[in-house]
Amino acid sequence: MKRVAVIGCGNIGTEIARAVDKGVVRARLVALYDIEPGRCRRLASGLERERPLIAESLGQLLGQRPDLVVEAASQEAVRQYGEQILKRGIDLVVLSVGALLDSETRERLRGAAEATGARIHVPSGAVAGLDALKSMSLVGVDRLVLRTRKPPRALAGAPGARGVDLEGLREPRLIYRGPASEAVKLFPANVNIAAALALAAGREPLVEIVADPTVDRNIHEVEAESKVSRLHIVVENVPSPRNPRTSYLALLSIIDLLRSLTGSVYIIAG
Numbered sequence: 001m002k003r004v005a006v007i008g009c010g011n012i013g014t015e016i017a018r019a020v021d022k023g024v025v026r027a028r029l030v031a032l033y034d035i036e037p038g039r040c041r042r043l044a045s046g047l048e049r050e051r052p053l054i055a056e057s058l059g060q061l062l063g064q065r066p067d068l069v070v071e072a073a074s075q076e077a078v079r080q081y082g083e084q085i086l087k088r089g090i091d092l093v094v095l096s097v098g099a100l101l102d103s104e105t106r107e108r109l110r111g112a113a114e115a116t117g118a119r120i121h122v123p124s125g126a127v128a129g130l131d132a133l134k135s136m137s138l139v140g141v142d143r144l145v146l147r148t149r150k151p152p153r154a155l156a157g158a159p160g161a162r163g164v165d166l167e168g169l170r171e172p173r174l175i176y177r178g179p180a181s182e183a184v185k186l187f188p189a190n191v192n193i194a195a196a197l198a199l200a201a202g203r204e205p206l207v208e209i210v211a212d213p214t215v216d217r218n219i220h221e222v223e224a225e226s227k228v229s230r231l232h233i234v235v236e237n238v239p240s241p242r243n244p245r246t247s248y249l250a251l252l253s254i255i256d257l258l259r260s261l262t263g264s265v266y267i268i269a270g
């Protein structure tokens with residue numbers, strides 16, 4: 001069985017660990033790391049099958065010889081640890097995908113991956129259509145737009161929502177319109193999908209974010225145009241049970257990606 005290590009013992013890290021513990025992802029969870037070690041201890045205490053090492057550093061985590069490291073922490077964590085992991089030839093699943101829109105970070109990670117043959121994996125998250133966008137990118141995507149509509153509570157705490165009275169909103173309000181690379185800085189926990197779309201399409205989407213008190217789902221609308229296809233996809237996601245910021249589908253897409261990477265799924269949609 002593949003050996004998996006997780007950086008970040010918050011909402012998503014916990015869901016991943018549980019999925020391994022329950023056998024939904026057939027792998028061994030060998031190490032956890034978080035800048036707040038108490039979170040790893042809490043997570044590990046709820047596991048039944050195997051107690052992973054609670055690492056005190058990235059070095060200690062890598063000492064457990066993982067085949068795959070999952071970053072479920074922050075864009076900063078991708079910048080801090082990504083290169084070291086890939087340089088060891090270990091595959092990296094990046095959830096804080098926004099970090100990869102910074103060209104310096106992306107090129108550094110690409111260089112490390114190319115040097116060792118390790119791969120960087122990105123989940124499709126809360127959207128659909130990355131497969132078609134990747135294909136369209138071969139002839140060039142001429143236009144790409146992401147319109148995200150979330151209930152105000154899903155946007156609370158984002159730097160880009162500072163100064164907006166989210167609780168007092170009575171009707172939909174556009175709170176951001178601009179390039180994806182800026183959107184992922186202002187809404188780091190809300191539009192990783194904008195980065196995933198950018199990586200698939202080979203160009204940044206124009207991103208619009210609407211805080212909408214009239215909806216109870218996270219709604220993402222993608223429009224793309226190329227000379228071969230016009231794509232229009234709307235995904236209406238229920239929030240995940242423990243975290244309204246993250247769509248349930250995003251969580252499932254991460255678990256599904258891990259199932260594919262650990263070999264327990266034999267049909268992989270490209």
Ligand SMILES: NC(=O)C1=CN([C@@H]2O[C@H](COP(=O)(O)OP(=O)(O)OC[C@H]3O[C@@H](n4cnc5c(N)ncnc54)[C@H](O)[C@@H]3O)[C@@H](O)[C@H]2O)C=CC1
Binds near residue numbers: 039125
């Ligand atoms: N790709 C996707 O579809 C999605 C990605 N995400 C992203 O995944 C990441 C994790 O999300 P959540 O679990 O909801 O966040 P969370 O805030 O619940 O947990 C993050 C954990 O990582 C730890 N952490 C942060 N920076 C660290 C560092 N430099 N080194 C070690 N540990 C560090 C924190 O202490 C915290 O325990 C976020 O960046 C979020 O934006 C979230 C939803 C969907």
Ligand SMILES: O=C([O-])CC(=O)C(=O)O
Binds near residue numbers: 126190194246248
């Ligand atoms: O889960 C969602 O609706 C999208 C999200 O938070 C992200 O991509 O960061």
